[in-house]
Amino acid sequence: MSEDVRRWRVGGAIVESDRRLALVRNVRRDGRFDWTTPGGVIEAHEDVLTGLGREVAEETGLVVEHWHGLCYQVQVQAVDLGWLLTVEVHRARSFTGDLCTGDDPDGIVVEAEWTTPDRLADRLASTQPWVREPLLGWVDGRWEEPRRFAYRMLGTELGSISVEDAPWLEGTPPDGT
Numbered sequence: 001m002s003e004d005v006r007r008w009r010v011g012g013a014i015v016e017s018d019r020r021l022a023l024v025r026n027v028r029r030d031g032r033f034d035w036t037t038p039g040g041v042i043e044a045h046e047d048v049l050t051g052l053g054r055e056v057a058e059e060t061g062l063v064v065e066h067w068h069g070l071c072y073q074v075q076v077q078a079v080d081l082g083w084l085l086t087v088e089v090h091r092a093r094s095f096t097g098d099l100c101t102g103d104d105p106d107g108i109v110v111e112a113e114w115t116t117p118d119r120l121a122d123r124l125a126s127t128q129p130w131v132r133e134p135l136l137g138w139v140d141g142r143w144e145e146p147r148r149f150a151y152r153m154l155g156t157e158l159g160s161i162s163v164e165d166a167p168w169l170e171g172t173p174p175d176g177t
Contacts, residue, residue: 005084007085007086008084010041012087012089012090013089014091015037016091020114021115021117022062022099022112022115023112025111026108027108033126035124038055039089040108048088049067057097060102060109061099061103062098065094068092069146073149074086074149074151075169076128076130076153077150079154085130099114100112120135120136129151129163149165152165
């Protein structure tokens with residue numbers, strides 16, 4: 001893989017209460033909205049769980065006290081845009097606080113809610129496949145061992161982008177560095 005590829009390391013959080021999942025509604029640069037689990041870019045100086053805890057608190061007002069563990073990893077290679085995204089999704093074991101729209105310094109998160117499993121697929125319908133597919137799979141199967149998902153994105157314009165399953169890029173550590 002070329003050295004000029006931009007790389008992002010992202011954390012995602014599965015936070016549940018009474019079998020409901022915390023989701024946040026994001027406004028994207030092009031004005032679209034989508035729903036995801038809370039999370040975001042992990043800063044270079046942070047370990048994943050520290051950065052993920054920060055992101056969850058900023059976006060939802062919830063403070064994760066303990067993590068259950070890694071549920072899955074996702075890798076997305078945007079071939080034509082020259083970037084590689086590596087995501088670790090962890091499950092919260094315990095948290096404090098009340099779900100609200102937090103104080104997201106990026107201004108992306110505009111709403112937060114507890115979503116029941118029967119509404120999850122509808123909420124995720126407009127979300128990228130690399131967010132939707134692994135999360136729906138985990139909720140349906142609740143596998144114990146972490147899984148890996150990899151996608152290749154082709155195209156540069158939103159209306160013409162295609163996404164396909166891809167092999168995990170060998171030699172690329174899970175943290176995307």
